[in-house]
Amino acid sequence: MANTSSFTPLELMRLPLVSALRDEFVGRPLSSLRTPALLIDRVAFKENCAQMGAKVDALGLRFRAHIKTHKTPEGTRLQVAGGARSLVTSTMPEVWGVLEAGIEVDDILYSLPISSDRMEDVNAAQEKAGRTVIRVMVDNAEQIAHLAAAAKRLGRRAPWSVFIKVDGGGRRAGAPPRSAQMDALLQAVKAEKAVEVYGFYSHFGHSYAARSLDQAGEYYAGEIACVNDAAGRARELGLGGDWVLSVGATPTAHAAALGAATPGGLNGTLELHAGCYCLNDLQQAATGLVREGGLALSVLATVVGKYAERGEVLTDCGALAVSKDQGPTPGFGRVVSKGHEGWSLGRVSQEHGVLVKGEGAREIEIGEKVRIVPQHACLACACHPWFYIVAGGGDEVVDVWVPWKGW
Ligand SMILES: Cc1ncc(COP(=O)(O)O)c(C=O)c1O
Numbered sequence: 001m002a003n004t005s006s007f008t009p010l011e012l013m014r015l016p017l018v019s020a021l022r023d024e025f026v027g028r029p030l031s032s033l034r035t036p037a038l039l040i041d042r043v044a045f046k047e048n049c050a051q052m053g054a055k056v057d058a059l060g061l062r063f064r065a066h067i068k069t070h071k072t073p074e075g076t077r078l079q080v081a082g083g084a085r086s087l088v089t090s091t092m093p094e095v096w097g098v099l100e101a102g103i104e105v106d107d108i109l110y111s112l113p114i115s116s117d118r119m120e121d122v123n124a125a126q127e128k129a130g131r132t133v134i135r136v137m138v139d140n141a142e143q144i145a146h147l148a149a150a151a152k153r154l155g156r157r158a159p160w161s162v163f164i165k166v167d168g169g170g171r172r173a174g175a176p177p178r179s180a181q182m183d184a185l186l187q188a189v190k191a192e193k194a195v196e197v198y199g200f201y202s203h204f205g206h207s208y209a210a211r212s213l214d215q216a217g218e219y220y221a222g223e224i225a226c227v228n229d230a231a232g233r234a235r236e237l238g239l240g241g242d243w244v245l246s247v248g249a250t251p252t253a254h255a256a257a258l259g260a261a262t263p264g265g266l267n268g269t270l271e272l273h274a275g276c277y278c279l280n281d282l283q284q285a286a287t288g289l290v291r292e293g294g295l296a297l298s299v300l301a302t303v304v305g306k307y308a309e310r311g312e313v314l315t316d317c318g319a320l321a322v323s324k325d326q327g328p329t330p331g332f333g334r335v336v337s338k339g340h341e342g343w344s345l346g347r348v349s350q351e352h353g354v355l356v357k358g359e360g361a362r363e364i365e366i367g368e369k370v371r372i373v374p375q376h377a378c379l380a381c382a383c384h385p386w387f388y389i390v391a392g393g394g395d396e397v398v399d400v401w402v403p404w405k406g407w
Contacts, residue, residue, distance in 0.1 A: 006100070006128065008093070010404065011096065014402050025397045027396060027397065029395055031395070033397070035300050035369065036299050036315075036320075036384075037300040037388050038299055038387045038388065040297055040387050041392065044294060048291075048294055051082075053083025062270075063274075064273040065082075066087070067094055067098070068090040068094065070401070071094055072403050074401045076098060086106050087105050088109045089110055092125070099132070107133040109134075109135045112173075113140070114143055114147065116146045120150070122136055136160055137201065138163070138164060138185065139167075140184075141188035144192050147195050160194060160195050162189070162195055162196065163197075163246065164230060164234075166182075167226075168204055168226035169226075174201075175230075190237065190239050197243060198243070199246055200227040200228075202227045203249055203273075204252050207219035210251045210255070216252060216254060219252050224245070227246070228266050249276075254277065256272055276378060280295050281295070282327050283328075283375050297377050298336060298371040298372060298373050299333070299380065300388075301371075302315060302316050303368045306365070313364050313366075314352060314353070315353045317333070319332075322345065331356070332348045333372040333375060334373050335355065335371065336371050340364055340370050343370070344358065385405075387401045
């Protein structure tokens, strides 16, 4: 019996749910599931992790796995088994979940720029984490002042270990490497003993626009140049350290794994990070860098209406099953069920999803079930309370994974 005394309320709710769902669903045919149902092929997931890990290892680089796509202990374990010794999370329940599951890694990065209301959480997580270091992200000098005040308030013994977030053109989070914001941040860190720079971090979300290895390789080179430049600026301002330069998004990590050039002579040790690579989706497929058999995620849907004159059918797979994410492939998803290729999810509203017939596609009848690959794995997973696990394309449930929800 696990010692539940240290579990968070969310975990205390999740654990009985996991057992009940496994009792109910393991061994059942997919045709018996209530839809929409999110399916993960564990064999493809495991292979995606193993291949990424082996390739990054062969390049002599470190690998940090983001777990926000699936947010599950089972998925995290497969990423760790694939060679990830470090993790990235985007919520505290992911951090707590990893610690409560006893998954051993060197460090966990809580990757949203740190705000005062999360510092106590991170500090408490660190006390529970033992030798696993919990790192935080900063991109503004004001956060350094908040971290210093929190260190005093919480009686923190070790300095906060921070990654400096660098904006390489994505304009989401981060300070541009050569900017007044970056200089102010570096000066603040230099003056503050309660904070220690572990490295420089870039997430090149705009690399999703790549359509070939060459293009993804250019984003990869640009991403390395941007963190390296930020670290160079830190040295110019008199900061010293043996820093990690962490770069990645699934397209740039795929580019590195598939042979894009990795420069040497950098201002730190290069590390790759990625999250979506374990599942993949239509956006990743559009880059042309996903291996055959690498799409591990689909949503099972039921056809509930038919409109022969307009060449469309209605499914129960709306925006609440796949999200409203779009990409270079038209629509919100693509049907991959054998015999029903050629249909795409053309329009979605809350619970309605309209499938549009492509040229040469076979008719689909009311009551049939189809598997749809969504545009983006992260938000599609977030739509579902739990995931049905299949193995090697099989049509029976072999496990149920329940994600760490909440913030
Ligand atoms: C901070 C951070 N790092 C890494 C990633 C992983 O990117 P991807 O899912 O493209 O691999 C994300 C995704 O949004 C992110 O926000």
